[in-house]
Amino acid sequence: MQKPEMPAEGAPQSQRVARSLALYRQAEALIPGRTQLISRRSSRFAHGNSPIYASRAKGSRFIDVDENEYLDWVNAVGAIILGHADDAVDSAVKAQIDRGSIFTLNSALEIELAEALNEYIPSAEMARYTKGGGEANAVAARIARGATGRDLMLFSGYHGWHDWYQSANYLVDPESGEFPFAGIEPIGVPPALAGSALPFVWGDLKNLRDLLQAHQGEVAGIMLEPMRSQLPPHGYLEGVKALAKAHGAVLIFDEVSCGFRPRIGGVQAFLGVTPDMTVLAKAMSNGYPMGAVVGARAVMAPASRMFISSSYWSDNLGLAASLTTLRELDRRNSAQRFEEIGDALRQRLNQALAEAGLAGACRGMFWELALHFDLPDESLRPIANTLFIQEMARRGIHCNVSFKATLAHSAADIELTGRCATEAFACIKAGLDSGDLPQLLESDLTQEPFRRLVR
Numbered sequence: 001m002q003k004p005e006m007p008a009e010g011a012p013q014s015q016r017v018a019r020s021l022a023l024y025r026q027a028e029a030l031i032p033g034r035t036q037l038i039s040r041r042s043s044r045f046a047h048g049n050s051p052i053y054a055s056r057a058k059g060s061r062f063i064d065v066d067e068n069e070y071l072d073w074v075n076a077v078g079a080i081i082l083g084h085a086d087d088a089v090d091s092a093v094k095a096q097i098d099r100g101s102i103f104t105l106n107s108a109l110e111i112e113l114a115e116a117l118n119e120y121i122p123s124a125e126m127a128r129y130t131k132g133g134g135e136a137n138a139v140a141a142r143i144a145r146g147a148t149g150r151d152l153m154l155f156s157g158y159h160g161w162h163d164w165y166q167s168a169n170y171l172v173d174p175e176s177g178e179f180p181f182a183g184i185e186p187i188g189v190p191p192a193l194a195g196s197a198l199p200f201v202w203g204d205l206k207n208l209r210d211l212l213q214a215h216q217g218e219v220a221g222i223m224l225e226p227m228r229s230q231l232p233p234h235g236y237l238e239g240v241k242a243l244a245k246a247h248g249a250v251l252i253f254d255e256v257s258c259g260f261r262p263r264i265g266g267v268q269a270f271l272g273v274t275p276d277m278t279v280l281a282k283a284m285s286n287g288y289p290m291g292a293v294v295g296a297r298a299v300m301a302p303a304s305r306m307f308i309s310s311s312y313w314s315d316n317l318g319l320a321a322s323l324t325t326l327r328e329l330d331r332r333n334s335a336q337r338f339e340e341i342g343d344a345l346r347q348r349l350n351q352a353l354a355e356a357g358l359a360g361a362c363r364g365m366f367w368e369l370a371l372h373f374d375l376p377d378e379s380l381r382p383i384a385n386t387l388f389i390q391e392m393a394r395r396g397i398h399c400n401v402s403f404k405a406t407l408a409h410s411a412a413d414i415e416l417t418g419r420c421a422t423e424a425f426a427c428i429k430a431g432l433d434s435g436d437l438p439q440l441l442e443s444d445l446t447q448e449p450f451r452r453l454v455r
């Protein structure tokens with residue numbers, strides 16, 4: 001990519017992202033909430049230092065609207081898996097644009113992709129498509145309810161913005177306690193839906209068993225993120241599957257975030273436990289809008305009698321992008337490459353912590369790494385985390401305290417990340433040693449928008 005123009009030596013840091021900050025102020029008046037995705041809010045990073053708007057991206061890098069170049073470890077919150085603007089996927093999409101992005105009639109690509117998903121996703125026999133993950137989860141909940149003739153959904157994870165799921169936040173009085181997933185207020189969600197979706201504690205089989213017993217014959221579906229960065233307790237997913245079967249509930253894995261990287265077939269291929277239905281989105285199309293619900297014929301076939309229909313689900317670009325992404329993941333030996341990249345990055349970040357003399361660790365599975373600092377006081381955590389994001393941003397690395405790789409990340413990218421992290425860790429260590437950690441911060445504190453049920 002073109003070499004970015006750097007701000008003059010000694011220029012205040014916020015000047016480096018001045019255009020981003022100006023656009024963000026402009027957005028406040030024009031776009032409620034300023035961004036379309038909560039995870040793209042500047043408050044998720046080091047506001048004042050982190051870039052907010054990008055102008056172009058390629059491979060493992062992007063250029064922000066101020067012409068700074070960044071190495072990207074966020075990758076559209078996981079939606080980019082091969083690398084930004086991947087040549088193979090983009091060529092397929094451009095060729096498809098020339099043939100027509102959407103037809104009056106149906107597209108044979110729908111059938112081709114269903115066959116490819118059957119090939120790669122262990123539990124897939126039939127497929128329906130959407131344009132995003134939350135939407136696909138809403139479809140999965142509809143099918144589970146329709147196929148069983150029951151209403152109640154049990155869930156553990158983040159499953160999107162739709163009413164069926166957000167209604168769970170009415171279960172706890174905000175005056176008296178935490179919402180099931182703190183941070184989200186169900187404003188605008190009909191309170192009448194309260195009690196139609198109940199959260200369960202991931203990893204705790206007894207909790208799920210008790211819920212199923214308390215609601216005998218009522219549970220349509222059990223939806224969960226099978227895992228994110230930690231392996232489930234031994235036998236947990238097998239236990240969930242057995243409970244779902246015993247209670248006649250549809251078992252749904254939401255693999256929107258954990259899919260494709262561990263194996264092309266997702267966590268279910270990695271751990272060898274299959275659900276009845278799987279929800280996919282994000283990485284399946286390397287950044288083009290696409291989502292899918294796939295599953296066993298017995299649970300999917302009843303969907304033919306349900307009202308599940310939308311114009312843009314027939315769009316050809318997402319289909320072409322998904323087909324090419326799946327083939328490219330296979331051709332590029334993705335599972336092995338993600339393991340190599342993840343293991344190398346974990347090792348390099350742990351080396352950087354040791355070099356800087358900062359107590360902590362880089363942990364997690366190879367596809368979902370996270371930093372954890374050992375701090376004398378928990379109240380310092382948001383400060384230390386923000387300082388890390390700030391210092392990395394200043395060095396041209398866009399990350400959170402977590403890292404999501406693409407196949408475009410090279411050994412040189414990992415080495416650069418390690419070198420910059422050593423300096424960022426040293427800055428945190430100096431602040432902790434001197435007691436003036438907060439003074440080193442020149443950004444607003446990073447904010448977790450909501451508590452995750454599966455970490």
Ligand SMILES: Cc1ncc(COP(=O)(O)O)c(C=O)c1O
Nearest residue numbers: 132133134135158159160256257
């Ligand atoms: C596990 C999981 N499910 C669903 C969603 C929602 O997907 P989307 O943002 O495409 O609606 C997300 C998004 O982060 C997710 O991580």
